[in-house]
Amino acid sequence: MNSILITGGRVIDPASGFDGTADVLIRDGRIEAVGSGLKAGDAAIFDATGAIVAPGFIDMHVHLREPGIEHAETIESGARSAAAGGFTTICCMANTIPVNDSAMVTSYIVQRAREVAIVNVFPIGAITKGSLGEELAAIGSMHGAGIVAISDDGRPVMNARVMRRAMELARAFDLPVIDHCEDLNLSAGGDMHEGAQSVRLGLRGIPSTSEDVMVARDLLLAEQTGARFHVAHLSTQRSVAMVAYAKVRGLSVSCEVTPHHFAITDDELCRYDSNYKMKPPLRCHSDVDAIIDGIVTGVVDAIATDHAPHAGSEKMQEFERCPFGITGLETAIGLSLGELVHKERITVARMIELFTTGPANILKLDRGTLKPGAHGDVTVFDTDTEWTFDVQQSYSKSRNSPFHGRRFRGGPVATIVGGTIVWSRE
Amino acid sequence: MVTPLRAAGLLDIETLDRAEIEAILDRARFFQPPPGETYRRLDSLKGKTVVNLFFEASTRTRVSFEIAARRLGADTLTIAAQGSSVSKGESLVDTLNTLAAMRPHAIVMRHAASGAPQFLARHLQIPIVNAGDGTHEHPTQALLDARTILDHRPSLTGLRVAIIGDIAHSRVARSNVHLLSKFGAEIVLCGPPSLLPRELEQLAPGVRLAWDMTEAILGADVIMMLRVQLERQHEAPMAASEYFRFYGLRLEHLDLAKPDVIVMHPGPINRGRELSSEVADSQRSVILNQVENGVAVRMAVLERVLFDRTTGS
Numbered sequence: 019m020n021s022i023l024i025t026g027g028r029v030i031d032p033a034s035g036f037d038g039t040a041d042v043l044i045r046d047g048r049i050e051a052v053g054s055g056l057k058a059g060d061a062a063i064f065d066a067t068g069a070i071v072a073p074g075f076i077d078m079h080v081h082l083r084e085p086g087i088e089h090a091e092t093i094e095s096g097a098r099s100a101a102a103g104g105f106t107t108i109c110c111m112a113n114t115i116p117v118n119d120s121a122m123v124t125s126y127i128v129q130r131a132r133e134v135a136i137v138n139v140f141p142i143g144a145i146t147k148g149s150l151g152e153e154l155a156a157i158g159s160m161h162g163a164g165i166v167a168i169s170d171d172g173r174p175v176m177n178a179r180v181m182r183r184a185m186e187l188a189r190a191f192d193l194p195v196i197d198h199c200e201d202l203n204l205s206a207g208g209d210m211h212e213g214a215q216s217v218r219l220g221l222r223g224i225p226s227t228s229e230d231v232m233v234a235r236d237l238l239l240a241e242q243t244g245a246r247f248h249v250a251h252l253s254t255q256r257s258v259a260m261v262a263y264a265k266v267r268g269l270s271v272s273c274e275v276t277p278h279h280f281a282i283t284d285d286e287l288c289r290y291d292s293n294y295k296m297k298p299p300l301r302c303h304s305d306v307d308a309i310i311d312g313i314v315t316g317v318v319d320a321i322a323t324d325h326a327p328h329a330g331s332e333k334m335q336e337f338e339r340c341p342f343g344i345t346g347l348e349t350a351i352g353l354s355l356g357e358l359v360h361k362e363r364i365t366v367a368r369m370i371e372l373f374t375t376g377p378a379n380i381l382k383l384d385r386g387t388l389k390p391g392a393h394g395d396v397t398v399f400d401t402d403t404e405w406t407f408d409v410q411q412s413y414s415k416s417r418n419s420p421f422h423g424r425r426f427r428g429g430p431v432a433t434i435v436g437g438t439i440v441w442s443r444e
Numbered sequence: 445m446v447t448p449l450r451a452a453g454l455l456d457i458e459t460l461d462r463a464e465i466e467a468i469l470d471r472a473r474f475f476q477p478p479p480g481e482t483y484r485r486l487d488s489l490k491g492k493t494v495v496n497l498f499f500e501a502s503t504r505t506r507v508s509f510e511i512a513a514r515r516l517g518a519d520t521l522t523i524a525a526q527g528s529s530v531s532k533g534e535s536l537v538d539t540l541n542t543l544a545a546m547r548p549h550a551i552v553m554r555h556a557a558s559g560a561p562q563f564l565a566r567h568l569q570i571p572i573v574n575a576g577d578g579t580h581e582h583p584t585q586a587l588l589d590a591r592t593i594l595d596h597r598p599s600l601t602g603l604r605v606a607i608i609g610d611i612a613h614s615r616v617a618r619s620n621v622h623l624l625s626k627f628g629a630e631i632v633l634c635g636p637p638s639l640l641p642r643e644l645e646q647l648a649p650g651v652r653l654a655w656d657m658t659e660a661i662l663g664a665d666v667i668m669m670l671r672v673q674l675e676r677q678h679e680a681p682m683a684a685s686e687y688f689r690f691y692g693l694r695l696e697h698l699d700l701a702k703p704d705v706i707v708m709h710p711g712p713i714n715r716g717r718e719l720s721s722e723v724a725d726s727q728r729s730v731i732l733n734q735v736e737n738g739v740a741v742r743m744a745v746l747e748r749v750l751f752d753r754t755t756g757s
Contacts, residue, residue, distance in 0.1 A: 207678060217643040218458075220558035220580030220615060289566065290559030334537050334567075336557035338578075 020437050021045040023058045024396060027066030031073055032371040033387035042071055044394035044437040052388050064439065066398050069431045070366065073386050074106025074395025075373040077347065079171070079196075079250055079274060079322035082108075082139070085126060086115025091327040091415050093127065096347070097135035098413035099325070101441035103347035104430030106137050106395035107385055108325075109377075111171040112144040119144035119155035124163035136440040137433070138395070140166040140383070142196065145184045149173040154184055161191040166381045169196035171250060172297070172342075176202055178235055185245035194246040194272070194380055199232035199257070200224075200297065209338050211284040211299040219287060221337065224299050226254040233257040237264045240271060248380055249273035251324050253298035255308035262317040272380045273312075274320040277346060277353035278420070280309050286420065292333045292340035293420040296326065313372070314363055320376035321369075323350050327416030345419045349407055351399055352426035359401065360427060366401060373397075394437035401428035453550060453571030453749050455561055456581040457622040465587070465623060471744035472591050472737065475515075483739055487517035492750050494518050495548040497540075498575070499525040499555040504711055504735060505575050505584075509552050512742035518750070521548070540564050549750050558615075571749050579613045585710055586619035588741040590627075592734045593666055596706050600627035604702075606660040608634045608691060609670030609718055610681070612641055616710045617670060625650050634660035635691060636681040657691055664701040668708045669693050669719050693719040698728060706730045 022044050029040040029052055041056040042049065077100060083091035091099075093110075100108045110127065112118035118127065124141050131139035143160035147153045149170040157168055168188055174197060175181045181197075188195045205228035210216050212223020233249055237260060240247035249261060252273045264271045284300045294300060312318040326343025333340050354372070358364045378386030385393050409422035432442040457465070477483050494513045498506050506522060513520040523543075534542075536555075543551065550571045553561055558578030565572050576582040590600060597603060605624055611617045611633045624631055625648035633644055634654045645651050654660040661667060672687065682690070698705060707719070707729045715721045723729060 212641075214643040214646040217612075217641050218618075218647055220578050220618060223641075290562045291566075331535070334535065336536055336555070336563065337559045338557050 021059070021061035022064060022434065022437050022439070023056060023061040024064045024066050024071055024398065024434070027069045027071035027398060029071045029388065030367050030370050031388040032367055033073065033375050034389055036388070037367060042388060042396060044396070044434070047394050047436040049388050049390050049392045049394055051390060064432060066431070069398050069400045072370045072397045072399070073374045073388050074393070074433070074435065075104050075351070075397045076107040076377040076383065076386055077105045077323050077325070077350070078109045078320060078377040078381060080108045080110055080325040080347065081113065081327065081343070082110040083327060084114060084130065085123070089415070090329045093130045093139060094134035095413060095415045096325070096327070097131070097137045097139060099345070099347045100137045101433045101435070102413045102430065103349070104351045104397045104399055104433055105347060106397060106433055106435045107140065107383065108137060109140045109142050109166060109381065111142050111169060113149060113172045117144050117149050118142070118160070119147050119149065121156060121159035121163040124160045124165055128164045137435050138385070140164065140381070142167045142169050144168065145170040145175055145195070146180060151175045151177055151180060154180070154187060157184070157187055157193070158191060161193060165193070166383065167194045167196050167248070169198065169250065171196065171198045174198050174200050174202065174232065178239065181236065182239050182243060185239055185243040185247065189243060189245045192382070194248045196248045196250050197232065197236050198250045198297070199229050199236060201228045201231050204228035204231065208299070209295065210287050211301050213284060213302050215284045215287055219290070221287070224297070226256065226301065226305070229254050229298055230256045230260070233260050237261070237269065237271065240264070241269055244270070246270040251276050251279065251298055251322070252309070252318070253279045253301050253305060255305050258308045258312040258317055262312070262315070265317065272319040273317070274322040274377070275309050275313065275318050276322060276324045277350050277357070278344065280306055280313065281353045281357045282420065290337045291420070292335070292337055293344060293418050295337065295340055295342055296324070296344050297342040310358070310363055313358060318372070319380060321350065321354055321372040322377065323347055327414050328418050330417055333418045343418070345412065345414050345416055347414065348412055349419065349421045349424070352407065352429045353421070355401055355428040356426060394434065396434040397430065398432040398434070399428065399430045403428060405429055453565065454573045454583050454745055455565055456574065457583045457586050457619045458581065460583070462626045465590070465626065468587055468741065468744045468748060469591050469594060471747065472587070472740040475740040475743045476737070483511070483515045483743070485515055488747060489513070489516040489518035489750050492518040492549040494520045494746065494750070495543055495551050496520060496522040497543065497551055497553040498522065499553070500576070502554050502575070504738065505554065508735070508738040509575060509742050512739050513746055515739070516743055516747060518746065536560065536564065537567060540568055544568050544570050550746065573745060573749060576615055578615065580615050581619045582615040583619050584738070584742055584745055585616050586623040587745065588734055588737040589620055589668070589708060590623055591737045591741050592708065592730055593706070595733065595737070596730065597665060600624060600629050603629045603665045604632070604663055605629050605666040605668065606632045606634060606664040607668045607670065608657060608660060608693065610639045610673050611635045611644060611670070612639045613673045614670045618647065620668065621648050621651060632660040638681040657697065658700055661697050661700045664705055666706055666708060667693065667701060671710065671712065672714060672717050688717060692717065693723050695720065695722045695726065698723070708734055711735065
């Protein structure tokens, strides 16, 4: 089979603690060796001099819209967008049409991904049938078909009793339960973060408490059931504090944050531009500070994009009628470098952890490392090349990004999946 | 950030500067008819077409804009959303693009969604005059309110203004707060807690909040009552039977205010719900002056939006 030698880069592998200039040899889809002066033999050579060579990045929270909403994204286009963003593995949420609540839909996604996706795709199954929050989905069968977690992302389970049963069952299959924490009664009708900006703009607010009360509920249920519980796109100061407390108490709890929640605030809503409309909403400065603090102190385990493509026409409406969500795969590394590494809040090694061992541990994926024998997934990125994000050039089928025109310093250079270069900058 | 009125129409009061507001108010005074007469008829906007696009029911604002445009010699065309292509599922952008292709010189629009005119202004070249957007702003209402206050007071600076009622859902309140604050008025916003979010205090300098109506009215120069907007309230702020008792304006309240206090209301009024009939019909009420000034102020706004565009063409 194929082999490739990635030469001269700074190799950082948080899983093994390695950080230094080295070559990485991948043969037959697996990491064969990391070290200096490796012999290429018949291997193709990729010169990574000046760049960082890391284990393949994992985005544990994306929406690929297939099956059912293919005009916004497909497994193929979403995977291309992921590759261009430096991701080698993505996990797709269940809110497709039909909802991924059965082994049949799971198998369809797995099969389609095998045929058309240039990166690894792992589906996340629904918690309840149709994500209606009432009856548990076929969790065991989906597990057999390849799901890596369960979540009713976007349509959170409001009934605490149903959530309890889901956590109990998930434990039997060793699946993490991911919750989009939102009390739908408190957030009902809201379009943006409730605060000074929503009052000024005359838009209905989504209070921070709508997230906080669900995080609190789920942490209590996780303690009761012993389930592995993961908070999706955590966005508030108090939720960070509650997750930190749960970790101190030894619960199996983890959380992710999105780049947009640590990069921008609700101040951006001033033009009623729906590219700033998502759930949870962009919060205020104190929330952003708390999230970054959580990243620094280790409360936050992973960065995930919540890549949520919507066709242009859906976003070209009155703000209150536009759907929630923005694309994010191609700007994640740039935003993380800009907001976290260049501002010296975390090291680049910690950033890599948030994209590799973090999500891999949560989902128990045998990925996110460059140890010999591991999958040959590698993300090559640099920290200094200046570039501008042009949403019109995006590989996604949708254009709903608030970061169009934003200047970045550093970004993806090449994405290698199973020893094959699936995307490179030039 | 200042939005130049000439380029963008009139979207809100918040981004308008004080000099611009003063210019409109001065010009509106020129348009006010002498007592017992009607508005003078001019032809400064002859040959111009103004489309009034009302996605939300309105009588006074729509008629007021129509009369204002015609008094200036412009042709007007009013489209109510009911019965138009809007109800056939056409999107807002498509509707506006279609109208824009017919080359009107300005579009006056009222819409139930906050930010709808701001959204369209980013996609259309034609100036848009906001005639009320959702629960955001109603700039010409604030201008006509200011004109009305100035007919009774020499200046807005230092005035104590109480705005009472459903502040949370009121575009009239927001526009008035921005305007009055720019001129250094003291503003007390008053209503039941769920209609009075604490963050309103940060809306503009000089704003204070009160749950107690007597506290709000104490020493007031101006009392602005707001309509109870049942259509925008998704849950009752308090028992309906109690609302008038705690937040309805009655004659005895007026004793707490300055002796020459004026009572305003953007209309339509609900007698017995937010103010008593006695107050509405009292000497202190300037509610009909507000309606009258609406035409003069809208003439001034349309002239400014359209006239400057015509120079050189």
